[in-house]
Amino acid sequence: MRQRTLWPLILATGLAVAGCGSAAPTKPSAGSAARKIVVWDWKSGEPGAASYVEKAKTDFAGKHPGVTVEFVAQPFDQYYTLLGAALQSGKGPDVMLFNGGGQLRDRVGTLIPLDPYVAEDKERLAGWDAFSKDGKIYAAPVTLQGHPIYYNKSLYQKAGLDPASPPKTWNDFVADCAAIKKAGAKCFALGNKEGIGIQFFMSGLGPGILTPKEYDDWIAGKRDWSSPHVKEIFSLWKKVNDDGLNNEGANSTAMFNDAFTVFDTGKAANIIGLMSDIGHWKDFGEFLGPENVGVMTSPVVTAGATPVLPYDGGIGYGVSKTAKDPQLAADLVRSLxxxxxxxxxxxxxxxxxxxxxxxxxxxxxxxxxIVPQIKGGKPALHVALSSKTLDLMGRLSQQLLSGSASVDDVVTQLAASDKAS
Structure with missing residues (x-):
């Protein structure tokens, strides 16, 4: 059931919050005193986002006294289905939250370009590419989403390994996994019940498999699904599971949040996690202690690979074409x-x-x-794919783990889907 939070934004002051990164107070839009903006997302109802939403609404109220903003927090697992139905019926929200990449790019036909409204924010914010298509910006980034490999330093130490020196090559990584197994833990925590574990795996370990040129070509849309290194991503996905490096029952383990719990509770030494506000350094630190949460880049799997931090814009807000006052809605995006x-x-x-x-x-x-790696990072591999191809990849990844599909069959189907997208 969706959660509604209604905030009447009626503040006397016309001043923006100091240090908000916005320009001087915006002149209210014509008729804005009697207006309401409806926002759909899946974040505003979460306790961890409460102070964020409060700051954003205060900033917006300072620029547009009297305007009411209604946040409708939808369940994430139904979000895009509900949003699609609402937009198709013409009853969608004014402002919408999106994941960067395919989920946004597949829906740019429902959004207005934000370029005229966010020009002053482009230098301050990173991650714009994940919310852009054909040279136009359709949402403003809130978070950066990446896939660092987190490791439990205390488990590494228990296994007789040096927690200050994580493995640099795949062979060393596998050798460390053997020591970790002797210490009573699994190597990887993995959840693929939703079919998204493969996305984490592709983007987390792909930088150690593809050469820099292959990586750049992939992001640019020149993807060769039949290349040995692309096949290696899926071969390794299967081999890691077949060799018992993952927790038991990866296909029946939800990434959110069961796989994270496997890592939190010390049952696995490594996990490809997130950078945003779940399955990340802070969550893990609350269970393991901040001092025990290590971060490594992908071990080098194939010669010529140069691992970097894979990241993009994580989530961002866009404005619907049906918004009655695009300027007002865009101002709310700037406050957010x-x-x-x-x-x-x-x-x-x-x-x-x-x-x-x-x-x-x-x-x-x-x-x-993590933060020093952002400057030299590259877009995450899976974010370059359409939502339809990602859905297919999720289903095929489950078949790979269960042994009902071959790597050649998987890459053939994905190539066809990618070409059609």
Whole structure:
């Protein structure tokens, strides 16, 4: 059941929140005093996002006194189905939250380009590419989403390994896994019940498999699904499971949040996690202790690979073509991506936000390991794919783990889907 949170934004002041990253107070749109903006997302109802939403609505109220904003928090597992139905019926929201990549790009026909409205924010925020198509921006980034490999330093130490020196090559990684097994834990925590474990695996380990040129070609849309290195991603996916490196029953384990629990409880030493506000450094640190949460880049699997941090814009807000006042809706998007709001999101939920001006120097060791890699990072491999291809890849990945599909069959089907997208 969806959760509704209705905030009448009626504040006397006309001043924006200091340090919000927005321009001077915006002149209210004509008729805005009697207006309401409806926002759909899956974040506003979560406790960790409460201070973020509060800062954003305060910023917006300072620019548009009297305008009411209604946040409708939808369940994430039904979000895009519900959104599609609402948009098709002409009763969709004014402002909508999207995951970066295919989920956004497949729906740009329902959105207005934001370029005229967010020009002043482009230098401050990172992750725009995940919310762009054909040179136009359709949503403003809130978080950066990436797939670092987290490891449990205490388990590494228990296994007689040096937690300060994680493995650099795949052979070393597998050798470490053998030591970890002797210490009583699995190597990887994996959840693929939703079919998204393969997305984490592709983007987390792909930088150690593809050469830099292959990687760049993939992101640019020049994908050769029949190449040996692309096949290696899926071969390794199957081999890791066949060799018992994953927790038992990966296909029946939900990534959100059962796989994360496997890692949190010390039953597995490594997990390909997230950078945003779940399955990330802060969640893991609350269970393991911040000092025990390590971060590594992908071990090198094939010669010539140069591992980097895979990341994109994580989630971002866009404006519907049906919005009655696009300027007003775009101003709300700017408030939702203001420095004040994103600082609150980082402090409250631990999200690595899109705002590059936020000081994270006093944060946990894992953040200190992640943030410096952002500048040299590259877009995540799976984000370049359409939502239809990702759905197919999820189903095929389950078949690979169960042994009912071959790698050649999988890449052939994915190539056909990718070409048709």
């Amino acid at each position: 991506t203001s420095t004040a709001a994103l600082t609150a999101f980082y402090e409250g939920a631990g999200a690595i936000t899109a705002d590059t001006t936020i000081d994270v120097s006093q944060s946990a060791p894992a953040v200190a390991a």
